[in-house]
Amino acid sequence: MAATTRIIAMVAGTGGGKTVFGPWWLFREIYDPDIGRGAGDYLAGSASFDLLQQKMLPEMMAVFAYALRVGRWWGANKVIELREPGGGFWARHSADRMWGRILLRSAHAGPNSFESATAKAAWIDEGGQDTYTAAVWEALERRLALEMGRLLITTTLYNLGYLVQNVLEPAQKGGVVTHLTSPRGEATRTINEPAGITLIQYDSLINPRYSEQEYRRIEGKMERGRFQLFYRGRTAKLPGMIIHNFNRETQIIPPFTIKPDWPRYVGLDFGGSNLIALFYAQDPLGENLYLFRTYHSGGNTIENYTKEILDGEPMPAACVGGSASENQWRLDFANAGLPILEPPITDVEIGIGRVLSFHGGRKIFVFSNQTEYLDEIGRYRRKLDDAGNPSDEILNKRTFHTRDAERYLLSWLFETQNAEDALIIERQEATALMLPIM
Numbered sequence: 001m002a003a004t005t006r007i008i009a010m011v012a013g014t015g016g017g018k019t020v021f022g023p024w025w026l027f028r029e030i031y032d033p034d035i036g037r038g039a040g041d042y043l044a045g046s047a048s049f050d051l052l053q054q055k056m057l058p059e060m061m062a063v064f065a066y067a068l069r070v071g072r073w074w075g076a077n078k079v080i081e082l083r084e085p086g087g088g089f090w091a092r093h094s095a096d097r098m099w100g101r102i103l104l105r106s107a108h109a110g111p112n113s114f115e116s117a118t119a120k121a122a123w124i125d126e127g128g129q130d131t132y133t134a135a136v137w138e139a140l141e142r143r144l145a146l147e148m149g150r151l152l153i154t155t156t157l158y159n160l161g162y163l164v165q166n167v168l169e170p171a172q173k174g175g176v177v178t179h180l181t182s183p184r185g186e187a188t189r190t191i192n193e194p195a196g197i198t199l200i201q202y203d204s205l206i207n208p209r210y211s212e213q214e215y216r217r218i219e220g221k222m223e224r225g226r227f228q229l230f231y232r233g234r235t236a237k238l239p240g241m242i243i244h245n246f247n248r249e250t251q252i253i254p255p256f257t258i259k260p261d262w263p264r265y266v267g268l269d270f271g272g273s274n275l276i277a278l279f280y281a282q283d284p285l286g287e288n289l290y291l292f293r294t295y296h297s298g299g300n301t302i303e304n305y306t307k308e309i310l311d312g313e314p315m316p317a318a319c320v321g322g323s324a325s326e327n328q329w330r331l332d333f334a335n336a337g338l339p340i341l342e343p344p345i346t347d348v349e350i351g352i353g354r355v356l357s358f359h360g361g362r363k364i365f366v367f368s369n370q371t372e373y374l375d376e377i378g379r380y381r382r383k384l385d386d387a388g389n390p391s392d393e394i395l396n397k398r399t400f401h402t403r404d405a406e407r408y409l410l411s412w413l414f415e416t417q418n419a420e421d422a423l424i425i426e427r428q429e430a431t432a433l434m435l436p437i438m
Contacts, residue, residue: 001025003198005191009153009167011128013204013231018154019055022123023063025152029121030082030100031070039084039100043122043143047129048108052078056125057104064102071102078104107131111139121149127163128155130396134162134375157229160378162371164235165248171199184212186232201233223388240382240390242352242403245360252374255367258292264314265289267409268321268340269401270329273298276401277309277321278373278409280364289358289413291366294373294402302329306336320412321405345411348394354414355407373402 008025010018026044030036044060046052057073064071064080071080074094082100083089091098105113108131122144124132144151153167175192185203192199204210219227228236237244258264262281269276279293295309319340322329330340345351358364366373380403382390394400 001028003191003200005150005193005198006148006196007151007153007167008198008200009127009155009163009171010200011153011155011157011168011233012200012202012206013233014156015204015207015210016156016202016233017207017209018156019059019125022056022125022152022154023060026102026121026123027063027068027070029150031085037120037147037149040120040147041117042082042100042102043105043114043117043119043124043140044102045105045107045114045122045124045127045140047106047126047131049106051126052104052106060102060104080104107133107136111135114139114143117143118146119143119149120147121151123152123154126155127153128157128159130159130161130379130399132161132163133379133399134371137162137166138371157233157235159381160235160238160241162375162378165374165378166371167197168199168235169248170195171197175199182206184208203233204231226388238381239388240384240395242380242382242394243355243359243377245356246377251359251363251365252368253290253365255292255369258290260314263317265409265413266309266316266319266321267405267407268319269405269408270322270326271298271401274401275300275305276405278402278405279313279316280409289364291364291370291373294370296372296401302332302336306333306338309338318412318416320409322408341412343408343411344415348407349392351407351411354411357414358410373406376400376402 010021012018022044026042028036030038030042044056046056060071060080061073064082065073070083072089073080074091077094079094080102081089081091081098082102084099087099089098090096103117103119105116107113107129111133114136122140124140140151143149153163155163157164171190171192173192174194175190175197178189180187180189185205187200187202187206190199203215205212205215215231218231222230223239225236225238228234229238258281262283265280265282267278267280275297277295278291279295280289280291282289297305297308300308319338320343321340322342324342324346327342330342333340343351345354380400381395383393383395385391
């Protein structure tokens with residue numbers, strides 16, 4: 001409540017009381033006589049409609065409708081109408097003008113769910129879940145931009161994606177840290193005024209209602225990394241992370257102008273709603289790859305896709321994309337003027353191995369503005385079995401379009417460049433055999 005920054009992240013263990021806090025913060029943002037923003041639209045977002053119905057909406061109604069009597073629910077529009085201070089509710093029907101509204105939205109519905117209003121403030125619950133993709137966060141930022149609205153995020157940590165990369169890590173780089181310790185647990189407050197972020201992290205036990213016996217029982221049996229995320233609100237390496245050798249400190253770099261003589265390569269993942277193209281440039285001397293652009297579109301014609309992909313770009317040295325069954329996509333692109341090669345590897349696991357070899361050997365450097373790629377690499381992991389061990393199944397595999405696009409291209413580069421290296425070695429050995437013995 002004392003935080004003055006635009007972004008406040010309340011990152012805590014399971015059962016820490018985060019959702020109970022959210023409505024009271026949002027009420028103050030609206031009605032407080034000193035800092036309240038008054039009439040207008042506000043946002044409250046949950047990770048899914050199920051969580052909205054089960055957790056967020058009951059807490060919102062408990063505060064706004066029942067305790068304070070300043071809100072009423074219009075279910076068809078998923079809107080809580082706000083009462084005018086000193087007056088009443090304005091609307092007679094859900095479509096009528098209101099003094100103020102809280103729009104309840106779900107990240108599971110995608111970024112368009114948040115594109116409906118200019119918001120004066122927003123509360124996002126369970127913002128660490130996988131449904132909060134980079135696209136959803138960027139849509140939310142657009143909704144708050146005009147009014148410079150403040151944002152409260154309450155969540156347990158579930159992955160190392162956008163929230164960790166764009167809120168937690170920036171707060172911790174140069175932030176002022178205060179540690180609070182009690183017999184029941186630890187809390188940490190990090191204030192980074194230049195970044196505009198206040199980060200509050202605490203153990204589940206800080207909630208006095210949480211059972212210490214249960215906390216210790218789970219701590220004794222759960223893998224340490226998962227326990228750090230789920231019960232302490234702290235980042236850690238998760239079991240099952242697929243691109244486990246990506247080093248964020250060394251491989252994420254500031255953007256720079258790609259030299260015109262550097263060869264360009266494009267990896268594509270086809271789809272009617274989500275067509276992804278990743279653009280890499282290769283340093284001819286160091287052989288390092290630099291991811292400098294992402295193209296993401298959908299519902300377009302092949303001709304328009306081709307025009308937009310090539311816009312401002314020289315013809316790539318190679319484009320690689322699609323699965324073995326997607327020949328028609330490649331044929332249509334070729335007819336539109338963009339030849340696309342079929343990946344040489346059809347097995348997903350072997351392709352992932354090729355990607356790992358690039359990250360572990362010849363490095364891939366990623367421009368810091370490639371948020372979709374970085375978000376997906378932080379969420380790309382395997383399902384865990386009942387014992388908490390990684391299985392062979394990739395969690396939500398169909399949603400990771402940049403992962404498939406990169407796998408297609410790097411599989412081809414791995415085969416092509418390894419074949420070239422082998423040919424050079426063969427020629428050197430053959431030449432050596434023909435040299436006279438001195």
